Amino acid sequence: MTTPAAPRRRLAWPGALMLLAAFALFLSGCTVNPVTGRSQLMLVSESAAISASRQAYVEMLAPAREEGRIDSDPRVKQRVQGITERVVAQAVRYRPETAEWDWEMSVIEDPDTVNAFAMAGGKMAIYTGIIDQLELDDDELAQIIGHEIAHALSAHSAEKMSVALASNLALATYAATGERSGVALTGAALAALVAVQLPNSRQMEAEADQIGIELAARAGYRPEAAARLWGKMAEKAAASQPVFLSTHPAPASRQRDLAALAEQMQPLYEEARRGSVPTHPVR
Numbered sequence: 380m381t382t383p384a385a386p387r388r389r390l391a392w393p394g395a396l397m398l399l400a401a402f403a404l405f406l407s408g409c410t411v412n413p414v415t416g417r418s419q420l421m422l423v424s425e426s427a428a429i430s431a432s433r434q435a436y437v438e439m440l441a442p443a444r445e446e447g448r449i450d451s452d453p454r455v456k457q458r459v460q461g462i463t464e465r466v467v468a469q470a471v472r473y474r475p476e477t478a479e480w481d482w483e484m485s486v487i488e489d490p491d492t493v494n495a496f497a498m499a500g501g502k503m504a505i506y507t508g509i510i511d512q513l514e515l516d517d518d519e520l521a522q523i524i525g526h527e528i529a530h531a532l533s534a535h536s537a538e539k540m541s542v543a544l545a546s547n548l549a550l551a552t553y554a555a556t557g558e559r560s561g562v563a564l565t566g567a568a569l570a571a572l573v574a575v576q577l578p579n580s581r582q583m584e585a586e587a588d589q590i591g592i593e594l595a596a597r598a599g600y601r602p603e604a605a606a607r608l609w610g611k612m613a614e615k616a617a618a619s620q621p622v623f624l625s626t627h628p629a630p631a632s633r634q635r636d637l638a639a640l641a642e643q644m645q646p647l648y649e650e651a652r653r654g655s656v657p658t659h660p661v662r
C-alpha cells in the first residue's frame with residue numbers, strides 16, 4: 380500500500396507570507412459544532428475551510444487528472460455518483476445550509492490504494508482500490524460514502540486544519556518542500572492538504588460512524604453493511620495496512636458498536652425502502 384503522494388506541484392515563495400497571514404486571518408477560537416454539539420478547536424472558520432479545501436482538492440487530484448485517472452471508467456463513476464446523490468440528499472436534510480455546497484465526488488483509478496476522503500464543503504474522492512480490493516457491494520459502498528459525508532457535515536476538516544495550523548504542521552510541510560514553482564497555494568489551502576492526511580480522532584470517527592450509518596439508512600442502504608464493511612477492512616489490515624485506516628483509525632469496538640447502531644437504524648432503512656428516495660446533485 381502506498382500513502383497518498385505529497386502534493387507534487389510547488390508553492391510560489393509568497394506562499395510563506397500568505398501562510399503567516401492565514402494565522403492572523405482565521406483565528407476564531409473554539410466553537411460548538413452545529414451537528415454534534417461538541418466543542419471543537421476552530422482556528423479556521425468553516426467557510427474559510429471550505430474555500431481553502433476547494434483549492435486543495437483541485438491540487439490533490441491534479442496528478443491523477445493529468446494521467447487521465449479521474450472518473451476514467453464511466454460505469455464506476457455512475458455507480459458511485461448514484462449512491463452519493465442519494466446520501467447527500469439526506470445530508471442536506473440534516474444540515475439544510477449544505478444545499479449550497481458544491482458537492483463533488485471523484486473516482487480515482489488506483490487499484491493499489493484502499494482509501495477515500497472528504498474535505499470541507501463536500502469535496503470527496505474514492506480510490507478504485509477500496510471498491511475492488513474490499514469487493515464492496517452498494518450497501519457497503521454507501522457506508523463508506525456516508526462516513527465521508529458525515530466527516531464533511533461535522534466540520535472535521537476545519538478542525539484538522541486548525542490542528543495543522545496550531546501545531547505548525549502546515550508551515551513545516553511548506554519548509555520541507557523548500558523553494559517552489561508553479562501553482563501558489565494559500566496557507567489555508569496548504570493546511571487543508573495537510574489536514575486530509577491527518578488521522579481523525581476517535582471522537583471524530585465515532586461521530587462519522589453514527590451520522591454516516593443513519594444517512595445511508597435514510598437513503599435506503601442496509602445498515603448491517605457497516606459492520607460488514609469494517610470486518611472486511613480489518614481482514615485487509617491483517618495483510619497490509621490500508622491507507623484508509625491511517626486516517627480513519629478503527630477502534631476494536633467498532634464492529635460491535637456499528638452492529639448495535641444498525642438495529643436502531645433498521646426502521647429508517649425500511650421506511651426509506653417503502654418510499655421514493657430523493658437525490659441531490661453531486662458533481
Ligand SMILES: [Zn+2]
Nearest residue numbers: 579584587627
Ligand atoms: Zn473516518
